[in-house]
Amino acid sequence: MTEQSIPSNEHAASEKEALGKVELAPEVLEVIVGIATTEVEGVADTRGSFASDVAEKFGKKVHGKGIKLEFGDDGLFIDIHCTVLYGYAIPAVAKEIQQAVRQTVLNMTAIEAKEVNVHITGIQFDLPAEK
Numbered sequence: 001m002t003e004q005s006i007p008s009n010e011h012a013a014s015e016k017e018a019l020g021k022v023e024l025a026p027e028v029l030e031v032i033v034g035i036a037t038t039e040v041e042g043v044a045d046t047r048g049s050f051a052s053d054v055a056e057k058f059g060k061k062v063h064g065k066g067i068k069l070e071f072g073d074d075g076l077f078i079d080i081h082c083t084v085l086y087g088y089a090i091p092a093v094a095k096e097i098q099q100a101v102r103q104t105v106l107n108m109t110a111i112e113a114k115e116v117n118v119h120i121t122g123i124q125f126d127l128p129a130e131k
Helices: 026-038 052-056 091-111
Strands: 043-046 065-073 075-084 113-124
Touching: 026 065, 026 075, 026 091, 043 052, 043 113, 075 091, 091 113
Parallel strands: 075 113
Antiparallel strands: 043 075, 065 075
């Protein structure tokens, strides 16, 4: 994976007031989106890769799993892959995820997401047993 950074919004300031440039690593934005997603009521989990699943088996919490970011000239595009708990209305949960992610990213980074696409990959019927 190539090193890439996401520039934050630049506020109009004279050269005398400028202190420097702020850049976010994409992993930071993935964590922000992942936490905002899992805090929505009705979300069971986000879908991860084999590597993130193995890391979680060893006790490491992976907040950025199931999140895909694209940042280009058109803006920030976010794709979220998650599962929903049985009994919750899928359209309502998906809309709440979109609103929560958009607001959290804007509040924490001053970057406005162009699109927040939610992909429901499954329904979880029972909560996993705590060990």
